[in-house]
Amino acid sequence: MTGTSTTGPHDHYDVxxxxxxxxxxxxxxxxARAGVRVLVVDPVGRGRDALSTHALMRGAVLQMSRWxxxxxxxxxxxxxITATTFHYGREAIRVPIKPRHGIDALYAxxxxxxxxxxVDAAVDAGAHVWHGAAxxxxxxxxxxxxxxxxxxxxxGSSRTIGADLVIGADGLRSRVxxxxxxSPTRTVPHATASIxxxxxxxxxxxxxxxxxxxxxxxxxxxxxxxxxxxxxxxPSRFLGGRGHGLERLLHDVARRVxxxxxxxLASIGVxxxxxxxxxxxxxxxxATGPGWALVGDAGYFKDPLTAHGITDALRDAELLxxxxxxxxxxxxxxxxTTRDRLSADFMDVTSKIASLAWSLDELKSMHLSLSRAMGxxxxxxxxxxxxxxxxx
Numbered sequence: 233m234t235g236t237s238t239t240g241p242h243d244h245y246d247v248x249x250x251x252x253x254x255x256x257x258x259x260x261x262x263x264a265r266a267g268v269r270v271l272v273v274d275p276v277g278r279g280r281d282a283l284s285t286h287a288l289m290r291g292a293v294l295q296m297s298r299w300x301x302x303x304x305x306x307x308x309x310x311x312x313i314t315a316t317t318f319h320y321g322r323e324a325i326r327v328p329i330k331p332r333h334g335i336d337a338l339y340a341x342x343x344x345x346x347x348x349x350x351v352d353a354a355v356d357a358g359a360h361v362w363h364g365a366a367x368x369x370x371x372x373x374x375x376x377x378x379x380x381x382x383x384x385x386x387x388g389s390s391r392t393i394g395a396d397l398v399i400g401a402d403g404l405r406s407r408v409x410x411x412x413x414x415s416p417t418r419t420v421p422h423a424t425a426s427i428x429x430x431x432x433x434x435x436x437x438x439x440x441x442x443x444x445x446x447x448x449x450x451x452x453x454x455x456x457x458x459x460x461x462x463x464x465x466x467p468s469r470f471l472g473g474r475g476h477g478l479e480r481l482l483h484d485v486a487r488r489v490x491x492x493x494x495x496x497l498a499s500i501g502v503x504x505x506x507x508x509x510x511x512x513x514x515x516x517x518x519a520t521g522p523g524w525a526l527v528g529d530a531g532y533f534k535d536p537l538t539a540h541g542i543t544d545a546l547r548d549a550e551l552l553x554x555x556x557x558x559x560x561x562x563x564x565x566x567x568x569t570t571r572d573r574l575s576a577d578f579m580d581v582t583s584k585i586a587s588l589a590w591s592l593d594e595l596k597s598m599h600l601s602l603s604r605a606m607g608x609x610x611x612x613x614x615x616x617x618x619x620x621x622x623x624x
Contacts, residue, residue, distance in 0.1 A: 274365070370408070420579060423535050469481075514586070
């Protein structure tokens with residue numbers, strides 16, 4: 233049990249959430265701040281690192297600021313990103329981060345920091361967070377409505393917790409999604425594989441995204457003086473080449489996309505631990521049903537090449553929390569409809585980019601479409617504040 237109680241979990245909660253990462257912890261925090269009794273369970277320890285793209289786009293930074301958490305990210309030494317540079321072959325297009333809506337920089341915190349900040353905020357708000365435990369099954373009433381969850385405890389024993397709502401925030405391979413039979417409503421076959429690691433001594437003035445036909449790489453400044461360097465490539469190339477080592481694959485992509493970056497990596501002389509992801513099709517799953525809901529990658533996963541997963545997770549956490557607080561099944565259906573509407577353009581353009589079947593000129597056009605989708609997302613978030621002011 234983390235932080236809120238020394239007596240262990242109760243027998244019944246308003247909401248039980250499987251997953252204490254970005255989506256689950258944010259949902260818990262928002263609900264707990266409104267007085268909802270929330271239990272969050274996660275099988276891994278607090279602050280454990282995770283596969284991640286790191287980059288927070290404007291919508292995510294806006295959310296963290298609105299929730300009063302951005303200062304904690306900044307105070308932890310996360311570098312401010314004041315520009316994004318797109319490298320299309322030899323052409324570089326630098327896009328300054330213009331101050332707007334109180335946001336004048338982007339950030340890319342390590343997940344060990346970001347997840348901990350949000351989990352701690354949920355605990356401070358009164359949520360019960362139970363690390364080392366996991367939802368293994370759900371309970372239904374006679375009418376088929378989910379009314380609780382079976383939870384495996386760190387001791388190996390199991391107990392049933394009653395709940396008015398069970399939320400799956402347990403990632404792409406969500407157990408909750410399987411248990412409630414949350415069928416995909418849309419899938420996209422295009423996917424990229426990814427390799428990344430952290431290098432010291434790379435001076436990067438913001439995000440840098442490098443593209444060549446068939447692959448991409450990039451640099452993302454993060455905590456502790458490190459820069460995340462990644463390579464994106466076709467899954468077939470990843471699977472065929474990983475026997476020779478992730479390091480060789482990453483450097484092969486870097487040399488093809490940006491010889492200057494490849495030379496810089498070689499000159500540093502550091503061989504960091506690399507992580508690889510073979511890729512997965514993008515999927516949109518049914519978001520709600522009687523007594524259950526999904527949020528984050530559990531309900532909506534798209535290829536990481538556009539680095540928008542964390543931003544969408546924070547967005548959907550608030551969408552879901554608002555629906556839960558409205559207290560009706562109709563509101564939960566509206567959550568699903570709004571999530572799907574806001575995600576449609578992102579999913580379409582991400583699919584096209586993840587296909588790696590584009591010319592650099594075509595890619596520029598895709599990035600403009602992505603920018604428009606991001607703008608629409610931010611405008612929707614700003615409407616929440618307007619609604620709150622009107623209600624007040």
